[in-house]
Amino acid sequence: PPGTGLQTVNAMPHLIVREVSATLILLAGLLIFSMLVNAPLAEPANPGLSPNPTKAPWYFMGLQELLLHFHPVFSVFVIPALLLAGVLLLPWLVRDSGQAGVWFQSGRGRVLTLLSAVVAVAATAGAVLVDESLRIAAAGGPRMLGRGLVPLVVILAGCAAYVLFLGRVFRSNREESIQALFTLAVTALVVLTLIGVWFRGAGMQLGWAG
Numbered sequence: 001p002p003g004t005g006l007q008t009v010n011a012m013p014h015l016i017v018r019e020v021s022a023t024l025i026l027l028a029g030l031l032i033f034s035m036l037v038n039a040p041l042a043e044p045a046n047p048g049l050s051p052n053p054t055k056a057p058w059y060f061m062g063l064q065e066l067l068l069h070f071h072p073v074f075s076v077f078v079i080p081a082l083l084l085a086g087v088l089l090l091p092w093l094v095r096d097s098g099q100a101g102v103w104f105q106s107g108r109g110r111v112l113t114l115l116s117a118v119v120a121v122a123a124t125a126g127a128v129l130v131d132e133s134l135r136i137a138a139a140g141g142p143r144m145l146g147r148g149l150v151p152l153v154v155i156l157a158g159c160a161a162y163v164l165f166l167g168r169v170f171r172s173n174r175e176e177s178i179q180a181l182f183t184l185a186v187t188a189l190v191v192l193t194l195i196g197v198w199f200r201g202a203g204m205q206l207g208w209a210g
Contacts, residue, residue, distance in 0.1 A: 053204045061196030062189045068204060069131050071148035078152065083185060093178055109176045112166060116180040119162070120187035128195055132206045159184065 009015070056064045066075035104110050159181060166172040166180055201207045 052202050053200055055196065055200065058193065058197050062193040065128075065192040065196040065200075069128070069147070070151065071144050073144065074148040074152060078148070086181075086185070090178070090182075093174070104179065106176065108170060108172065109179055112170060112172055112176055112180045113183050116162075116183040117187045120184045121191055123158075124188045124191040125195070128192075128206070 055061065063075065063080070066079065069075070070079065104113060162184070163177045163181065166177055170176075172180070195206075199206055199208060
């Protein structure tokens, strides 16, 4: 727009052509993959003999893994709702640089993204191991509290402390901090999915299931 100093392009054809091209490339890749990789059906369902372990499809394994560590109300409703609300708020939160549609444009932002991915892998795997070994819960107290509110508050407090750390040590701006939080959430979900797919054996016990 005149007077703002920002460089803009029209959505048509620049944005639309890129989105259509990316969609066609993705569809072509999926088609080729489905032609080359065999995906046979399993045996017919037997109500009298459930498989052990009973696992959700891989794209739901992150949520199923959450069910092992959180109260169902939190793992199915509260946490996904908070993540969805955060994604919906992104366009209004990320405006520091004047280029809200461009992520990872700064060298510092890319460094913080990599750091956040490493922190998320370590923190998520460590939390799963601790919870698996100690079975942290409020003994004799409400399960909604010990398996829901308390760990959620701890996670949110940890995220807030991490953002403060990035601001004090790396002088990150708001956009870079939000990118770091987004990276934390996505990486944590990926780690939970991989744990559920590869490290949950019979009885959903933690171990090598490959």
